[in-house]
Amino acid sequence: MAQYKTPGVYIVEQDAFPNTVVEVATAIPAFIGYTEKAQDGSVPKKYVPTYIESLDDYVTYFGGPYKPQFKLSQGADKSYKADLNAVTRFFMYYAVKLYFVNGGGPAYIISVGNYADAVANGKNANHFTPDPDPANPDQVAPFDALKKVLDVTLLVAPDTVLLGGADDCYGFWQQALAHCGYMQSRMALIDMFGGDQRRTHAPATDVISGDSGFREKIGTAFLNYGTAYYPWVEFDVVDKSKITYSNLDADSLGMLKTALANEIATLVPQPSLMQQQKMQALYSSLALKVTDDKGNDLTDDNGVPKADDAGNTLANATKAADQIARLHNQVVSVSPLYKRLTTKMAEQVNVLPPSAAMAGVYARVDATEGVWEAPANTSINLAVKPVVDISAEDQQDLNMPLDGRAVNAIRNIPTRGLVVWGARTLDGNSGDWRYINVRRTMIMLEQSIKNAVMAYVFAPNVSTTWVAVESMISNFLFNLWRSGALAGAKAQDAYSVSVGLGSTMTGQDVLDGYMRVTILVAISHPAEFIELTFQQQMQTS
Numbered sequence: 176m177a178q179y180k181t182p183g184v185y186i187v188e189q190d191a192f193p194n195t196v197v198e199v200a201t202a203i204p205a206f207i208g209y210t211e212k213a214q215d216g217s218v219p220k221k222y223v224p225t226y227i228e229s230l231d232d233y234v235t236y237f238g239g240p241y242k243p244q245f246k247l248s249q250g251a252d253k254s255y256k257a258d259l260n261a262v263t264r265f266f267m268y269y270a271v272k273l274y275f276v277n278g279g280g281p282a283y284i285i286s287v288g289n290y291a292d293a294v295a296n297g298k299n300a301n302h303f304t305p306d307p308d309p310a311n312p313d314q315v316a317p318f319d320a321l322k323k324v325l326d327v328t329l330l331v332a333p334d335t336v337l338l339g340g341a342d343d344c345y346g347f348w349q350q351a352l353a354h355c356g357y358m359q360s361r362m363a364l365i366d367m368f369g370g371d372q373r374r375t376h377a378p379a380t381d382v383i384s385g386d387s388g389f390r391e392k393i394g395t396a397f398l399n400y401g402t403a404y405y406p407w408v409e410f411d412v413v414d415k416s417k418i419t420y421s422n423l424d425a426d427s428l429g430m431l432k433t434a435l436a437n438e439i440a441t442l443v444p445q446p447s448l449m450q451q452q453k454m455q456a457l458y459s460s461l462a463l464k465v466t467d468d469k470g471n472d473l474t475d476d477n478g479v480p481k482a483d484d485a486g487n488t489l490a491n492a493t494k495a496a497d498q499i500a501r502l503h504n505q506v507v508s509v510s511p512l513y514k515r516l517t518t519k520m521a522e523q524v525n526v527l528p529p530s531a532a533m534a535g536v537y538a539r540v541d542a543t544e545g546v547w548e549a550p551a552n553t554s555i556n557l558a559v560k561p562v563v564d565i566s567a568e569d570q571q572d573l574n575m576p577l578d579g580r581a582v583n584a585i586r587n588i589p590t591r592g593l594v595v596w597g598a599r600t601l602d603g604n605s606g607d608w609r610y611i612n613v614r615r616t617m618i619m620l621e622q623s624i625k626n627a628v629m630a631y632v633f634a635p636n637v638s639t640t641w642v643a644v645e646s647m648i649s650n651f652l653f654n655l656w657r658s659g660a661l662a663g664a665k666a667q668d669a670y671s672v673s674v675g676l677g678s679t680m681t682g683q684d685v686l687d688g689y690m691r692v693t694i695l696v697a698i699s700h701p702a703e704f705i706e707l708t709f710q711q712q713m714q715t716s
Contacts, residue, residue, distance in 0.1 A: 193643055193646060193647055193650075194627060194630055194643070194647050195627070195647060195650065195651065196623050196624055196626075196627040196647060196648060196650075196651035197623060197626070197627065198619060198623050198651075199326070199328075199619060199622045199623045199626065200281075200326055200328065201328055201537075201541045201546040201615060201618075201619050202279070202280070202328060202329060202534070202537045202538035202541045202542075202546075203280070203281050203282060203283070203326050203327055203328050203329065204274065204279070204282050204283070204327070204328070204329035204330065204331045204364075204531075204534040205224060205282070205283040205284075205285060205317075205321055205324070205327045205329070205330055205331070206267065206270065206271055206274075206282060206283070206284050206285065206331050206332070206333075206531070207285045207287060207303060207317050207330070207331070207332040207334075207335075208265070208266065208267035208270070208285075208286070208287060208332055208333055208334035208335075209241075209265050209267055209286070209287060209288055209289065209290055209293050209298070209302075209334050210237035210238055210267055210268070210284070210286040210288075210289060210290070211237060211238025211239055211240075211241065211268075211289060211290055212236075212237060212238040212286075212289055213236065213237055213286035213289065214236065215236055220236055220237070220286060221286050221287070221288065221314075222285060222286070222287065222305070222314055222315055222316065222317060222320060223285070223286075223320065224283045224284070224285050224317075224320050224321060224323075224324045224327075225237075225283060225284045225285070226281065226282075226283055227281070227282055227283070227284055228280070228281050228282075229275065230271060230272055230275050233268070233271050233284060236284070237267075237268075237284055237286055238268075239268055240265070240268040240269060240413075241263060241264075241265045241268075241290040241294075242263070242421075242422065243259055243260070243263045243264055243418075243422055243524050244259075244260045244262075244263040244422060244423070244424055245257040245258060245259055245260065245422050245423050245424070245427065245520050245523075246258050246260060246423075246424055246426075246427050247423060247426075247427035247428075247430045247431055247516075249430070249434075255430075255431075255434055255512065255516060256516075256519065257423070257427070257516050257519060257520050257523075258523075259520070259523045259524065260424075261337070262294055262297075263294060264337060264524075265290060265293070265334060265337070266333035266334050266336075266337070266527055266528065266531075267333060267334055269410075269412050269413060269527055270331065270333040270527065270528075270530075270531030270532075271284070271531065272412055273410065273412055273527070273531045273532040273535060273556075273557060274331075274531045274532065274534050274535040274538075275535065276412070276532075276535065276556050276557055277532050277533075277534075277535025277536050277538075277539060277555060277556045277557075278535045278536065278538050278539025278542065278556075279534060279535035279538045279539075280538055280542075282534075283321075283324060283327055285317045285320065285321075287302040287303050287305075287317065287334075288302045297339075298334070298337050298338055298339070299338070299339075300338050300339070300343035300344075300346060300347060303317065303332065303335060303338075303347050304316060304317070304318070304346075304347060304350055318350060318351070318354040321354065321358075322354075322357075322358065325360070327360075327361055328360065328361045328362070328615075328618065329361060329362055329363075329364055329534050329537065330351050330354070330355065330361060330362070330363045330364065331364050331530050331531050331534050332347065332348075332351070332366070332530075333366055333527065333528050333530060333531055335347050335348065335366065335368075336366045336367070336368050336369075336370065336528055340368075340387070341368045341369070341387045341388070341389075341392050342387075342392065344368040344392075345368065345389070345392035345393050345394075346392075348363060348365050348393060348401070349393065349394045349396070351363040351365075351401075352393075352394070352396060352397040352398065352400055352401050353396060353397055355397060355400035355401070356396065356397030356400055359618070359621065360618055360621075360622050361400070361618070362400050362401065362402065362600075362611075362614065362615060362618070363400060363401040363402075364401075364402060364403075364404075364530040364531075364533055364534055365389075365393070365401055365402065365403040365404075365530065365601075366403075366404075366407075366528035366529070366530045367382060367383070367389055367403060367404070367405045367406070367407070367528065367582070368382065368389070369382040370382065370404075370405050370406050370407040370528055371406060371407040371526055371562045371563070372406075372563070373406075373563045374563075374569070382405075383405065383573070383582060384572070384576070389403065389580070389582065390576065390578060390580045393580065393601065398579070398580065398600065398601035398602040399600050399601070399602035399605060399607075399608030399614055400600075400614070401600060401601045402583060402599070402600050402601060402611050403582050403583065403601065404528075404529045404530060404533060404582070404583045404584075404585055404595075404597075405563075405565075405573065405582045405583070405584060405585070406561050406562050406563035406565070406585065407526055407527060407528050407529060407561070407562050407563075408526070408527065408528075408529045408532070408555065408558050408559070408560070408561050408562065408585060408593075409522060409525050409526050409558075409559045409560050409561075409562055410525050410526075410527055410532070410557045410558055410559060411525060411557050411558075411559055412525060412527070412557050413521060413524045413525050415517075415518065415521035415525075416500065416503070416504075418517055418520045418521040418524060419499055419500070419502075419503040419517060420461045420499075420502075420503065420506070420513075420517075421499050421503075422520060428461065428462070431461070431513070431516070432458050432459070432461060434512060435458045435506070435510055435512065435513060436458060438510060438511075438512050457502075457505060457506065457509070458506070460502060461502060461506070503517070525559070526562055529555070529558075529585055532555050532556075532557075532558065533550070533555075533595070535556075536550050536553060536555060536595065537550050537615075539553075540553065545658060545659065545660060546612065546615050546616050546619050546660075547612055547616045547655075547658075547659065547660035547698065547699055548612060549598035549610060549611065549612045549701040550595065550598060550611060550612070551583070551594075551595050551596065551597060551598035551701070552594060552595070552596070553594065553595055554592065554593060554594055554595075555585070555593060555595065558585075558593045559593075560587055560593060561585045561586065561587060561593065564586075564587060565584050565585075565586050569584075570584045570586070570596065570597075573597070574597055574599065574603075575603065576603070578604075579601070579602060579603040579604030579605070580601050580603065581597070581599035581600070581601065581603035581609075582597070583595065583596070583597025583598065583599060584596045584597050598610055598611050598612065598701055598703070599611065600614055610700060610701055610703075612698075612701065613698045613700060616660060616698050617696075617698065620652075620655075620694075620696065623651070624648055624651065624694070627647060627648075627651075628644060628647075628648075628692070631643070631644055631690070636685050636688065636689075636690050638675065638676075640690070641674045641675045641676075641690070644674055644690070644692060645672050645673070645674050645675075645692075648672045648692070648694060649670075649672050652669070652670040652672070652694075652696065653666055653670075656669040656670065659699060660698070660699060661696055661697055661698065661699065662697045662698070662699045662700070663697055668697065669696070669697050670694070670695060670696045670697065671694070671695045672692065672693070672694050672695075673692070673693045673694075674690065674691065674692040674693070678693075679691040679692065679693050
């Protein structure tokens with residue numbers, strides 16, 4: 176207390192209200208994957224967790240999507256099909272877009288490399304978990320970097336399913352689960368390697384329970400900090416009009432021109448010479464190299480935009496895109512073959528693993544209902560259909576396997592449409608941590624209370640401090656109980672807080688500087704199985 180020595184009036188302000196527990200954010204993901212670039216002006220951003228709040232922020236630092244390439248082939252029945260070249264497939268940009276479309280807010284991005292290097296040298300597991308680089312001692316591996324970013328609560332890495340095999344993919348996710356277990360503040364949303372394939376239930380080939388499947392490769396540690404979804408989903412996230420002849424390689428484009436020329440006779444039974452010449456001229460103008468009306472090259476022979484006199488490529492890229500779009504629309508309007516091929520190409524690039532969209536769903540459910548609500552029985556924005564149809568019988572093994580490694584199904588249910596139809600963690604045999612919302616609610620409680628109690632470190636370890644801590648935590652839990660996060664007809668049935676000498680501490684604890692707080696909570700569990708019992712009763716009147 177201050178000692179006054181000069182006569183006068185002194186003001187003393189006293190706090191009227193105690194400290195409170197502030198609920199931490201619950202749905203801030205960290206996305207890990209390949210990007211077009213990783214640059215903030217002249218500052219490199221590779222392996223640096225970068226905070227964003229919108230897709231525009233992402234584009235500013237990390238660029239846009241990679242242009243996928245297709246190869247055309249002709250089957251024995253003379254029909255044509257276009258197959259996506261896996262080397263040119265990347266999910267990161269569209270994953271972030273799906274996250275925001277589904278209700279996501281702030282996020283962190285960690286670029287593990289750019290598209291050009293990944294296409295030239297291949298996608299490598301070491302990109303995601305790099306070894307120390309003597310030439311670049313400041314480089315920090317993603318999980319080490321994320322240890323310093325305390326507000327991340329979800330991990331998403333959609334490009335891991337594009338690695339060389341299940342071992343590489345799930346090797347990363349084992350490290351991710353270990354990281355989540357170490358931090359105790361985040362969960363991993365795991366994408367299924369080969370999740371676009373139908374299950375065979377054969378030991379050698381099944382993507383979930385096979386010898387190289389998910390359950391065999393994901394390990395046994397920290398499973399309550401992870402969740403997985405099956406199958407992949409066809410979305411409407413890639414603009415179909417952007418998938419054109421320019422997405423074919425040079426050989427395939429030549430094959431396409433031949434096919435279109437042969438199609439002319441089927442479109443017009445007896446085309447006039449003028450009709451043939453017009454259509455041939457249109458088809459001949461399809462080329463990877465784009466020129467303007469004056470014959471100036473806008474791109475090189477492979478369709479890569481050239482720099483203008485000022486050294487910029489954006490203007491030429493825009494002009495080339497307009498030219499390609501105009502030709503594409505003209506050919507679509509006259510050629511059923513071309514329209515069918517480009518439609519199928521667009522469908523292929525719109526097939527993505529669902530974890531990023533689910534991160535957005537988590538954020539949406541948290542914001543509208545609360546983290547204690549299960550992120551299930553809800554739709555996914557921009558989702559068209561799951562690439563594999565799952566029946567109720569199919570889901571039995573997914574939801575309740577003997578080993579407990581549950582996989583949440585995304586299903587098309589009659590009259591309901593596409594819905595997320597599962598809310599389990601990978602620790603399905605645990606009564607404590609079976610459900611996603613229970614695990615995430617406990618993370619929220621633990622981190623919120625931990626942050627609040629930090630204010631009492633080095634406070635006197637006496638009864639007044641204990642009462643203040645108990646009151647602060649109890650008020651926080653009471654408000655959560657009123658919101659429906661905790662189960663119980665009365666508050667005392669939903670939670671209890673104990674702290675003090677003789678209840679949670681001994682005299683030796685006090686001497687050693689320990690203040691021990693015991694908190695019991697009854698987290699609300701989802702009604703996963705609802706049984707309706709009907710019975711006819713005797714007529715009474």
